[in-house]
Amino acid sequence: MNPSQAAALLTLGHSLRQAGYRFMTVTPSTHRRINGRPGNERALDLRGIFGWSRPFEPGLLPPRMLALMREAGIVKEEGSLLRSGLRLSTLGNLLLYHSAYPTSEDDAVFFGPDTYRFVGTMERAFGWLGSGPTRAVEIGCGGAPAAIAIAQRYPHAEVLGTDINIKALDLATVNARLAGLDNFQACHSDLYAGLQGDFDLIVSNPPYILDEDERPYRHGGGERGAEISRRIVEEGLERLRPGGSLMLYTGVAISGPDDHFLESVRPLLEQACGTWSYEELDPDIFGGQLGEPGYEEVERIAAVWLHAVKR
Incomplete structure (x- = not known):
């Protein structure tokens, strides 16, 4: 994304906020079902264009908004109709850019119900942080919803x-500017590999699905999709300052009574942490995934939350 495209996205975001735009992003299956209802074939308002990713007549938008979309390079032509290449979603008082529906590209930038659960649980845990961190990082940030929420809460x-x-980092930078923040920085890094120094706070909502196409925003690697989550804990504890917090929201494939992910990280947590907690936020998410290869023995996918405080 070049500077003029980023500036156009920023101005477009401000224009949508001034117009009262709000949109809560749903699961892909719900999105597909709602768009399939009669009358929803085309967008009729701003939410249809920038939330539901529906095609629209060029005259539906004010000329200035359409010009900004073209300048930002997010207009896709479909015959006589147009479609936005990005969505904007509401998170508290924030508007955040992310990929349009459906998210099928390798470089898609994810945002959805997991994002709301992740950021909401993180914000409820801020009470543990006292005056807050001096240096924090969101690993695998996508459009950076958690990092932006942290930067907004702790401006110091x-x-x-x-x-x-790279596409995610471009959108994260625009999202932070749209929030009016100057204490956020987007960094290209494979987990911690490109980072220097240590942190008071590490947060992450990594991919955890076994994806046949191994799309980066979705595929969690081996260990039934838990490999990246385990690495975030293992490598993160080495980067965490004494008294610092690691907060992880992820999905765990569970077969029978045992939680394989928890047992894989328990020794690390008991060795390095003075206190830690682990809970299931939702016992059954992405049920449709259980029919996919690799899940033959899996009974459910649970959304879990780990908060570890380093000794």
């Missing part, structure tokens, strides 16, 4: 958002 902190996806 240096906050980083890291990802291997």
Whole structure:
């Protein structure tokens, strides 16, 4: 993304906020079902264009908004109709850019119900942080919803958002500017590999699905999709300052009574942490995934939350 495209996205975001735009992003299956209802074939308002990713007549938008979309390079032509290449979603008082529906590209930037659960649980845990971190990072940030929430809550902190996806980092930078923040920085890094120094706060909502196409925003690697989550804990504890917090929201494939992910990280947590907690936020998410290869023995996918405080 070049500077003029980023500036156009920023101005467009401000224009949508001034117009009262709000949109809560749903699961892909719900999105597909709602868009399939009669009358929803085309967008009729701003939410249809920038939330539901529906095609629209060029005359539906004010000329200035359409010009900004073209300048930002996010207009896709479909015959006589147009479609936005990005969505904007509401998170508290924030508007955040992310990929349009459906998210099928390798460099798609994810945002959805997991994001709301992740950031909401993180914000409820801020009470543990006292005056807050001086240096924080969101690993695998995508559009950086958590990093931006941290930077907004703790303006004295240096906050980083890291990802291997350049498109995600471009959108994260625009999202932070749209929020009016100057204490956020987007960094290209494969987990911690490109980072220097240590942190008071590490947060992450990594990919955890077994994806046949191994799309980076979705595929969690081996260990039934838990490999990246385990690495974030293992490598993160080495980067965490004494008294610092690691907060992880992830999904765990569970077969029978045992939680394989928890048992894999328990020795690390007991060795390095003075206190830690682990809970299931939702016992059954992405049920449709259980019919996919690699899940033959899996009974459910649970959304879990880990908060570890280093000794």
